[in-house]
Amino acid sequence: MSNSLRHGVISGDRLRSFDDINARASRIxxxxxxxxxxQGDSVSILMRNDIAFLEAAYAVARLGAYAVPVNWHFKPxxxxxxxxxxxxxxxxxxxxxxxxLRDAIPAGITSISVPTPxxxxxxxxxxxxxxxxxxxxxxxxxxxxxxxxxxxPAVPAPHNMIYxxxxxxxxxxxRRFAPTPDQQKSADAMRVRVYGLKEASxxxxxxxxxxxxxxxxxxxxxxxxxLLVMMPRFDAxxxxxxxxxxxxxxxxxxxxxxxxLMKLPEDVRNKYDMSSLRHIIHAAAPCPADVKTxxxxxxxxxxxxxxxxxxxxxxxxxxxxxxxxxxxTVGKIAPGAxxxxxxxxxxxxxxxxxxxxxxxxxxxxxxxxxxxxEKRAExxxxxxxxxxxxxxxxxxxxxxxxxxxxxxxxxxxxNIYPAEIExxxxxxxxVHDCAxxxxxxxxxxxxxxxxxxxxxxVVLDLAKVRVDLKKALADYKVPKAMEIQxxxxxxxxxxxxxxxxxxxxxxxxxxxx
Numbered sequence: 175m176s177n178s179l180r181h182g183v184i185s186g187d188r189l190r191s192f193d194d195i196n197a198r199a200s201r202i203x204x205x206x207x208x209x210x211x212x213q214g215d216s217v218s219i220l221m222r223n224d225i226a227f228l229e230a231a232y233a234v235a236r237l238g239a240y241a242v243p244v245n246w247h248f249k250p251x252x253x254x255x256x257x258x259x260x261x262x263x264x265x266x267x268x269x270x271x272x273x274x275l276r277d278a279i280p281a282g283i284t285s286i287s288v289p290t291p292x293x294x295x296x297x298x299x300x301x302x303x304x305x306x307x308x309x310x311x312x313x314x315x316x317x318x319x320x321x322x323x324x325x326x327p328a329v330p331a332p333h334n335m336i337y338x339x340x341x342x343x344x345x346x347x348x349r350r351f352a353p354t355p356d357q358q359k360s361a362d363a364m365r366v367r368v369y370g371l372k373e374a375s376x377x378x379x380x381x382x383x384x385x386x387x388x389x390x391x392x393x394x395x396x397x398x399x400x401l402l403v404m405m406p407r408f409d410a411x412x413x414x415x416x417x418x419x420x421x422x423x424x425x426x427x428x429x430x431x432x433x434x435l436m437k438l439p440e441d442v443r444n445k446y447d448m449s450s451l452r453h454i455i456h457a458a459a460p461c462p463a464d465v466k467t468x469x470x471x472x473x474x475x476x477x478x479x480x481x482x483x484x485x486x487x488x489x490x491x492x493x494x495x496x497x498x499x500x501x502x503t504v505g506k507i508a509p510g511a512x513x514x515x516x517x518x519x520x521x522x523x524x525x526x527x528x529x530x531x532x533x534x535x536x537x538x539x540x541x542x543x544x545x546x547x548e549k550r551a552e553x554x555x556x557x558x559x560x561x562x563x564x565x566x567x568x569x570x571x572x573x574x575x576x577x578x579x580x581x582x583x584x585x586x587x588x589n590i591y592p593a594e595i596e597x598x599x600x601x602x603x604x605v606h607d608c609a610x611x612x613x614x615x616x617x618x619x620x621x622x623x624x625x626x627x628x629x630x631x632v633v634l635d636l637a638k639v640r641v642d643l644k645k646a647l648a649d650y651k652v653p654k655a656m657e658i659q660x661x662x663x664x665x666x667x668x669x670x671x672x673x674x675x676x677x678x679x680x681x682x683x684x685x686x687x
Contacts, residue, residue, distance in 0.1 A: 186293025202233035203324035213238035220267035238329035250278035273304035347544035360537035370453025429461035430668030463501035532558035583612035622653035
């Protein structure tokens with residue numbers, strides 16, 4: 175490896191300087207203006223991790239418009255819903271995805287075709303026949319070259335409008351108002367504290383840009399003059415190689431990545447130099463305490479965690495010392511944030527009692543759900559909002575998440591939190607992962623179902639699993655039904671896609687709860 179460090183943004187074998195990225199973003203902004211995009215409008219971006227994604231997002235922000243990252247895992251009808259709901263009349267997309275959408279693109283949409291880069295083609299085994307610019311679309315590269323640099327007025331740049339993956343119905347676009355200078359200063363300080371991003375950071379992003387936290391992480395890292403490496407998809411050993419070769423110091427991760435790293439043979443893990451690491455932040459899904467401890471043992475006290483949502487921002491923060499001292503915690507309440515734990519009657523609960531978590535950050539610009547202000551009102555109580563999580567705060571000020579309120583199972587009138595049972599299952603030998611949820615029960619309304627994914631090569635005896643669970647849990651918390659399943663369905667964030675497991679049971683009885 176060369177002694178000189180590289181700077182700019184890397185994707186695959188491509189390195190683009192920050193100057194080039196800014197120049198291209200300026201020309202894209204100019205071109206979008208000619209297409210009628212103005213302040214307050216929306217522009218949809220349908221791309222996997224790519225340098226062009228950042229350029230498009232920066233360009234849209236210069237116009238005071240909203241970039242709308244679209245989850246490229248969505249089916250055509252889901253993609254067209256987001257494009258239509260957001261009010262976009264321009265879609266910037268990788269060429270192969272435009273080919274696959276074909277006639278599903280809503281009428282009146284101008285499509286800009288971005289060449290699908292070689293690292294994406296290789297990692298996703300894309301058919302070469304769909305890499306050309308589709309008929310009727312604008313070729314991004316030739317179009318950029320025709321545009322002058324943008325010379326319009328400076329306007330406040332809003333956050334990207336992220337569509338949350340709703341558990342029921344269509345996803346909702348979180349439309350946050352453009353920050354004031356003071357709010358922007360507060361947000362930048364938060365990103366230093368939570369994301370670890372500061373001038374000349376050498377950052378690595380292995381997660382998808384359409385998710386809110388990876389998106390915010392990458393857009394900030396791309397402006398700090400150091401390095402941003404974006405992986406087309408996560409590969410455990412390649413991830414370690416990049417850290418070593420590019421002297422990475424700051425990373426945004428999800429717990430699934432930790433688990434995959436720990437599965438590497440010890441000699442592979444020890445082969446790479448991790449000494450450059452300074453700040454590893456993770457979020458999006460619960461991290462098993464034993465995995466967190468193992469990662470800290472390996473990398474040192476450089477692992478941090480936050481809890482929050484697209485709507486709330488980061489409302490708690492934990493360092494490695496917190497994780498070791500209070501296994502399972504998501505940390506203490508972050509500076510500037512306030513939390514309340516409310517009972518079913520809406521009353522504030524005391525320390526130690528489990529309730530629905532409501533939060534606010536006074537310095538955050540407010541938001542609405544695009545086209546759905548009534549949904550925004552539903553999650554608000556006295557200026558505090560909830561994402562439906564249930565938890566408590568202990569006497570030392572540490573916050574613990576117990577479950578999602580909507581995941582709660584009510585069996586025979588008794589509230590049962592699946593996360594507690596999942597935690598007990600995780601502790602059993604041979605269990606790699608699991609999902610516990612409610613299924614219809616003629617007598618009790620709902621009963622518990624557990625789907626368990628064993629570790630590779632392990633054969634689990636469900637009768638023994640049941641006996642072991644009864645040692646840790648009250649009998650009514652032991653699932654009536656259990657099954658073994660390999661490769662549980664997952665979202666890119668690492669969360670198990672529990673709805674895909676749960677819905678078939680409820681479809682049979684014609685109700686959802």
